[in-house]
Amino acid sequence: MRDMRMSFKNMLPWIFLWFLLPSCETNRGELIPYVEFDIYLLLYADLADLGIGNTKVIDGGVNGILIYRESDLVFHAYDRTCTLWPEHDAAVVEDPTFFGVFECPVCGSTYLLMNGGEPNSGPARYPLVEYNASLSGDVLHIYN
Numbered sequence: 001m002r003d004m005r006m007s008f009k010n011m012l013p014w015i016f017l018w019f020l021l022p023s024c025e026t027n028r029g030e031l032i033p034y035v036e037f038d039i040y041l042l043l044y045a046d047l048a049d050l051g052i053g054n055t056k057v058i059d060g061g062v063n064g065i066l067i068y069r070e071s072d073l074v075f076h077a078y079d080r081t082c083t084l085w086p087e088h089d090a091a092v093v094e095d096p097t098f099f100g101v102f103e104c105p106v107c108g109s110t111y112l113l114m115n116g117g118e119p120n121s122g123p124a125r126y127p128l129v130e131y132n133a134s135l136s137g138d139v140l141h142i143y144n
């Protein structure tokens with residue numbers, strides 16, 4: 001009986017680890033809460049100052065939305081939430097030294113908007129969450 005207790009005691013650290021390991025899997029960009037929204041922006045009014053290759057921050061999503069204009073008629077919309085630990089609720093901010101690079105003020109992960117919001121440096125492994133952005137006439141519809 002004593003041997004049984006010893007083996008269970010030896011297994012305790014492994015059982016503890018088994019519960020801890022899934023928490024490392026939060027770095028997926030999947031835990032960012034789903035927020036339903038519809039935002040309509042006028043190309044020649046709301047986005048008149050958004051040139052090709054530029055970005056604009058608007059309210060919406062979880063921590064705000066980054067709109068990136070890839071070309072004349074192609075736009076991307078990313079949530080500002082850092083994907084390393086979404087529960088930190090940290091919003092990426094533009095790196096003043098590198099154009100199109102956004103950085104988490106908590107972990108220092110950087111994301112490259114012209115590369116699909118993929119992490120460029122730092123500990124984050126998953127891209128910023130991208131929302132739908134479709135242009136119809138002169139109205140950009142951003143939605144989830």
Ligand code: FES
Nearest residue numbers: 082088090104107
């Ligand atoms: S959000 Fe907490 S580390 Fe980037």
